[in-house]
Amino acid sequence: MNMRRTTIKDVAEAAGVGVATVSRVLSGGSASPETRERVLTVAAQLDYRPSALGRNLRQRRSGGIGLLVPDITDSFYGRLADGVLACARSAGEPVILGTTGDDAEREAEEIAVLLEQGVDRVVAVPAGSGEIWEPTLRTGLTTVFAHRLAAGRHDVPAVLADDRAGVRTAVDYLTGLGHRRIAYLGGPGQDSRVSVFRQTLGALVDEELIVFARGSRDSAYAAAAGLFQHRPDLTAVLAGGNQLGEAAVLAARELDLRVPKDLSLIMFDDVPWAELCSPPLTVIAEPAQDIGYRAAELVLRAGGRRPRGALLPTELIVRGSCGPRRTV
């Protein structure tokens, strides 16, 4: 029962060369054509696969890239993860996935796990504020933020959707339809959007109409229902994500608000069911998968250098959930 897997040493012996030579051949170093040939055939014959374990220890870093998202159950992050996976696969790199639940503490724990594993490249949707990342970044972790950046941390490259433009478009669209009392139903880490929201709305801004939910579905529903009940005079809502949009639709239905007659609704993030909803939801589409892919690309290409980030376009897709302001 001697099922030891074949090591580089076996290959070296079988090929009649030293282990160093085998290593060089296999990792593209210099070697004479004949030996290269011989080593390669022998390696193929023995079905030799280098063990990542040995290599990782020697290089004091595990390959692979870490991926931290708030919630893999959320379609948006699912697509983002898919993008990262696609890029990683084309590079043959494994992806270690962790979820933070938009909680700074859990985020820190997940980072610790990654660090212990020797992962030195991370794509993250940051949950905690910038300081949390400070010690991590100084250990040489090359990090790329995706979808949003950590508060007060502009020294980390980030791949973002241009949601500021998205907010402007949406608000302009709604005011163009005659709406004056427009609410923003937000989630964690959307401060930048809200500031644009305020800015675009100008004199129309009403602080009571800006509410935030925590990450969960329940919290989103609670925020939406609370908002609608507390301020029945509002006529339009901008929901900051697909779970918030879902909550808004549900709450509106529960309170017998007809969309778009009583309430116009725009949602961030185009999801397949937006079209199936009745009425079909007007959305601001964000290229979630692209965000993931680009972020992974950046983190893989980064040879120690800090790459520049990217800003990807959003798109207003008009369906049926917005109408002219109701005349009370």
Place this chain on the structure above:
Amino acid sequence: MNMRRTTIKDVAEAAGVGVATVSRVLSGGSASPETRERVLTVAAQLDYRPSALGRNLRQRRSGGIGLLVPDITDSFYGRLADGVLACARSAGEPVILGTTGDDAEREAEEIAVLLEQGVDRVVAVPAGSGEIWEPTLRTGLTTVFAHRLAAGRHDVPAVLADDRAGVRTAVDYLTGLGHRRIAYLGGPGQDSRVSVFRQTLGALVDEELIVFARGSRDSAYAAAAGLFQHRPDLTAVLAGGNQLGEAAVLAARELDLRVPKDLSLIMFDDVPWAELCSPPLTVIAEPAQDIGYRAAELVLRAGGRRPRGALLPTELIVRGSCGPRRTV
């Protein structure tokens, strides 16, 4: 610039003991109370974190568990993954995620990546047939299948939803409503469901009404539209997953089939948007997250022994997408 991270050797020196002792203390071996105390305080002072790299090499296996799903974008697998992550987190284990696209070849590649990484525990939604897993399983990979099993491979523990019962319930429900021409719109790896479908339907079974899509959304839509156009006489559809259900709703809408008046629809897998759809979709709920959690539990607990699998209940949730057979 000497930023070497602190190793077990540093701790040993600082505590005035041997590295072996430190290792034992940290991994729960025997040691005298005083030394244990001393080692622990010193380790804390130096902020020592054991490197998984060294440990992995020595034990010739990386910790962590591999997770293979067809498509992380699919809400069902997202929830399944979430379950796996929840369990893994409570054990402090990292999760390496790979997607197979329901393609045997890609599955094999992902397995190869995991093996190279030294991963020896895998939770997988198998794509390829049983033989593909043969060599893998013999290398000592402890595997648990989730959601479905690989064709002809009953020697691998699996955590499944009792979708056979689900199919029976759904079919009984539809026939009870008077339906006679009932279609099954399936995806990859649903043979077991279809056999129950045939069995339950008995004399009513019509092979033309059993169609399969490949994994993608497009393929699902094509299959649904083709089915509806080719056999306008059918009055009920059982969709084998949320993407297939989505496609069915879309195709029905496109062809001006009213649900449930012209067409009754039941979908496998309860997703949040099923309630938002109009009409709200009647579904067979599957405990995706539980499946993931239980599977991860099994794979973690397995101390070389092969654990027994589990069969989790499904539930018919009646909403508004099924009605009595239309009278033509």
Place this chain on the structure above:
DNA sequence: CATGTTCATGGAAACGATTCCATCATGGTT
């Protein structure tokens, strides 16, 4: 011809943990 340069090559030293094994002290038993 002597010397320097370039290359292929292999031995050996890392990398950081776990674990085998020998050693030594202690305390109890005959």
Place this chain on the structure above:
DNA sequence: AACCATGATGGAATCGTTTCCATGAACATG
């Protein structure tokens, strides 16, 4: 008092790779 069992301890080997360095050959240049 001699002996054995027990338990704590540290040195050293080990895991599989990469990479540093020394060696020697071949070749070019003066």
